[in-house]
Amino acid sequence: SERRVAGQQQTGDCSRGRAEPRAPAAPAAAMATGSMLPARNQEAMAAAASGTYSYCSRPRALPTRRRYRGAPGHSEQEEEPVRYANLMYDRRVVRGNTYALHALPWTAQPDPLEIQRQREAHRKALARKRAKEQHQSRTPEPVEGRKHVDVQTELYLEELGDRIIEVDVECQTDAFLDRPPTPLFIPAKTGRDVATQIEEGELFDFDIEVKPMLEVLIGKIIEQALLEVMEEEELANLRAHQYAYEELRNAELAEVQRLEEQERRHREEKERRKNQQSQLLQKQKETSEKIAARAFAQRYLADLIPSVFSSLRDSGYFYDPVERDIEKEFIPWVMAEVDETLEKKILGRGVLDTLIREVVEKRLDAFDQPEASGQPAGQTEASHRGSVQIEALHQTETQEPEAE
Amino acid sequence: MAHARISAKLPPDIDPTKAAIAFGERALPKLNEELQSPELLTRQRALMALCDLVHDPENVYQAIQLGFLDNLKYLLLDHDSTVREKTTEVLYIMASHNVGRDGFIKYGVIPALSQLLNDPVDICRRNMHRAFEIMAELPRGAVGIVDSSLISSLVLKLKTELDEIQELILDTLSGCLCIEAFEALATGAVSILKEKLTHPSVAIRSKAARVLLGISVPLEGKNIVWDEEVIPVLVSLLEDSDPEVRANAAGALMNATITTQGKYAALSADAIPPLLKLVDDETSKVRLNAIKALTMLSEAPEGRKTLLNHVDLFRGQLNDSSEAVSRAAKIAIKVIEWKP
Numbered sequence: 001s002e003r004r005v006a007g008q009q010q011t012g013d014c015s016r017g018r019a020e021p022r023a024p025a026a027p028a029a030a031m032a033t034g035s036m037l038p039a040r041n042q043e044a045m046a047a048a049a050s051g052t053y054s055y056c057s058r059p060r061a062l063p064t065r066r067r068y069r070g071a072p073g074h075s076e077q078e079e080e081p082v083r084y085a086n087l088m089y090d091r092r093v094v095r096g097n098t099y100a101l102h103a104l105p106w107t108a109q110p111d112p113l114e115i116q117r118q119r120e121a122h123r124k125a126l127a128r129k130r131a132k133e134q135h136q137s138r139t140p141e142p143v144e145g146r147k148h149v150d151v152q153t154e155l156y157l158e159e160l161g162d163r164i165i166e167v168d169v170e171c172q173t174d175a176f177l178d179r180p181p182t183p184l185f186i187p188a189k190t191g192r193d194v195a196t197q198i199e200e201g202e203l204f205d206f207d208i209e210v211k212p213m214l215e216v217l218i219g220k221i222i223e224q225a226l227l228e229v230m231e232e233e234e235l236a237n238l239r240a241h242q243y244a245y246e247e248l249r250n251a252e253l254a255e256v257q258r259l260e261e262q263e264r265r266h267r268e269e270k271e272r273r274k275n276q277q278s279q280l281l282q283k284q285k286e287t288s289e290k291i292a293a294r295a296f297a298q299r300y301l302a303d304l305i306p307s308v309f310s311s312l313r314d315s316g317y318f319y320d321p322v323e324r325d326i327e328k329e330f331i332p333w334v335m336a337e338v339d340e341t342l343e344k345k346i347l348g349r350g351v352l353d354t355l356i357r358e359v360v361e362k363r364l365d366a367f368d369q370p371e372a373s374g375q376p377a378g379q380t381e382a383s384h385r386g387s388v389q390i391e392a393l394h395q396t397e398t399q400e401p402e403a404e
Numbered sequence: 405m406a407h408a409r410i411s412a413k414l415p416p417d418i419d420p421t422k423a424a425i426a427f428g429e430r431a432l433p434k435l436n437e438e439l440q441s442p443e444l445l446t447r448q449r450a451l452m453a454l455c456d457l458v459h460d461p462e463n464v465y466q467a468i469q470l471g472f473l474d475n476l477k478y479l480l481l482d483h484d485s486t487v488r489e490k491t492t493e494v495l496y497i498m499a500s501h502n503v504g505r506d507g508f509i510k511y512g513v514i515p516a517l518s519q520l521l522n523d524p525v526d527i528c529r530r531n532m533h534r535a536f537e538i539m540a541e542l543p544r545g546a547v548g549i550v551d552s553s554l555i556s557s558l559v560l561k562l563k564t565e566l567d568e569i570q571e572l573i574l575d576t577l578s579g580c581l582c583i584e585a586f587e588a589l590a591t592g593a594v595s596i597l598k599e600k601l602t603h604p605s606v607a608i609r610s611k612a613a614r615v616l617l618g619i620s621v622p623l624e625g626k627n628i629v630w631d632e633e634v635i636p637v638l639v640s641l642l643e644d645s646d647p648e649v650r651a652n653a654a655g656a657l658m659n660a661t662i663t664t665q666g667k668y669a670a671l672s673a674d675a676i677p678p679l680l681k682l683v684d685d686e687t688s689k690v691r692l693n694a695i696k697a698l699t700m701l702s703e704a705p706e707g708r709k710t711l712l713n714h715v716d717l718f719r720g721q722l723n724d725s726s727e728a729v730s731r732a733a734k735i736a737i738k739v740i741e742w743k744p
Contacts, residue, residue, distance in 0.1 A: 258662055258696075262703060
């Protein structure tokens with residue numbers, strides 16, 4: 001409403017010729033009625049025609065605004081003679097000084113700050129006007145020295161005061177009062193009483209009608225019961241099957257195990273017997289080997305004694321005592337005796353030799369001495385030779401008995 | 405507010421404890437979503453409805469395709485006992501279908517179920533053991549149970565559980581022992597089973613004997629059975645009133661006497677006369693197992709000596725109705741008359 005007031009104020013000012021600039025190029029102005037379209041088209045054509053300057057909106061002559069609404073349905077048609085308004089009395093034309101124009105921005109939305117400022121200005125203006133009106137006295141001024149006083153002229157005096165008489169009135173609903181139950185509405189009886197009675201068998205025949213329902217019901221019950229019974233029967237059958245099978249299975253299983261056991265036992269028995277048998281054979285073999293060995297040994301050893309004896313005899317362990325005696329004692333004795341004899345002989349010979357030697361030496365000496373000048377050398381040589389020969393003889397003689 | 409139900413007085417067959425089942429294709433997907441709801445009541449009602457639907461194998465197949473098993477696995481650990489009960493029931497019903505069993509193995513439901521082994525509520529445990537029992541009847545399921553190392557925990561549970569559940573556990577064990585017996589032996593199953601052999605309940609005795617039968621198949625089992633001196637107890641069970649007990653006891657003896665020491669233990673426990681009596685029993689299983697046990701015993705020389713006098717009994721069984729029995733009789737005669 002403020003805006004509206006401001007708007008009205010504006011128009012009021014415009015009509016009074018105040019400098020309220022409003023751009024003429026505001027085609028969206030609420031004041032303008034009448035068609036804009038032909039004007040626009042004109043503008044377009046004109047814009048195309050003139051090359052120098054192009055208008056945003058071409059200047060055109062504006063038709064008047066209708067003062068009063070036309071009859072409903074009249075607004076679509078255009079009245080024939082278009083009355084053009086007088087430019088001088090057009091509100092939309094800017095009047096006044098143009099050197100201090102309030103330039104409006106081109107945007108459709110005016111600046112909110114501007115709007116606010118304008119609003120404030122308008123409000124102040126209004127207030128000023130109101131105040132002024134109030135202070136405007138409608139009565140003539142009092143005479144000098146007198147004062148106007150407000151007086152009540154009614155019959156009864158009223159107390160005038162700033163304070164408005166106030167009366168407080170309170171109202172409160174009852175606490176938690178239940179709404180009482182509505183009384184049973186029994187409308188008054190109107191109309192006529194009419195009675196009717198349905199006899200048995202008139203509406204329907206129970207026995208016939210109930211059949212399908214009963215069938216369904218009983219059918220369902222029996223179906224369910226059958227299912228359960230079949231289930232149990234199935235289970236019982238299964239169990240019986242299983243029972244018979246189990247019997248057979250247990251019997252067969254036991255049989256299998258028994259046969260296994262038997263097999264095992266027989267096998268073990270066989271193993272044992274085989275072992276026994278093999279041991280027996282082993283023993284037999286050993287005994288035969290022993291016998292063979294014994295026989296062989298016997299035969300081998302049979303030769304043993306004679307051979308032993310012979311070898312012993314060969315190696316001289318058996319001896320003829322006489323022979324041995326002879327050998328052991330006689331012969332050494334004989335030999336010893338022979339040795340002795342020979343030694344004696346030798347000794348004799350030796351002695352003899354010595355004797356001879358001595359003799360010869362003495363003779364030699366005897367020869368030598370007497371013939372010391374004569375033939376010493378020859379004699380000595382001969383004597384030496386003679387002694388040497390004699391020694392050689394002796395040696396050969398001694399050698400000979402030894403060689404014997 | 406308008407309800408789908410027509411009158412305030414409900415007709416008698418609408419169950420307020422069940423969720424409303426959507427029509428046709430949407431039934432299971434909608435229940436799947438409801439199972440994941442955070443509200444307890446919704447989950448309970450969805451489970452109740454699911455229990456009914458799952459009796460149909462087509463629904464089971466569809467449910468597994470939709471990935472119900474993951475949700476059910478998650479619900480197994482719920483706080484509320486009703487939810488757990490119903491979940492285990494659903495799983496148990498699913499396990500009774502082949503598709504369900506395959507799905508269990510594929511999605512690894514067995515380890516998830518085994519978390520409930522110590523659940524305080526009986527019904528949960530019972531359903532869980534039922535599911536295990538059904539799984540154990542299938543070889544692949546038994547492999548799954550063995551792989552999840554459940555055997556040792558199951559064996560230990562035998563000591564503490566209720567009778568009903570003990571029966572289920574024994575059945576599960578006998579299924580799993582076909583796959584692998586070592587784990588059970590390591591947990592000392594034989595001694596526990598020995599106690600159960602003298603239990604007052606017939607079913608437990610017969611099932612315990614059946615488990616012993618399975619346990620004494622591998623060699624270690626046989627040795628442990630002989631060690632723990634179970635053979636005399638088994639011999640005493642041969643004269644029990646229930647044919648199942650007799651059959652299973654004879655079967656266990658049959659397996660345990662394969663080893664030499666087992667044979668001699670049985671001979672010293674005087675097993676031959678009761679077994680001879682059983683050769684003429686009505687139940688074919690009893691006859692079969694008795695003949696087999698006697699065959700084992702006749703491998704030993706003392707047994708053979710005793711049985712040579714009773715060969716005619718076996719000849720009588722040569723024309724028995726059951727083919728297995730007649731075959732067994734033939735083998736028995738051959739073994740008894742064998743000369744080394």
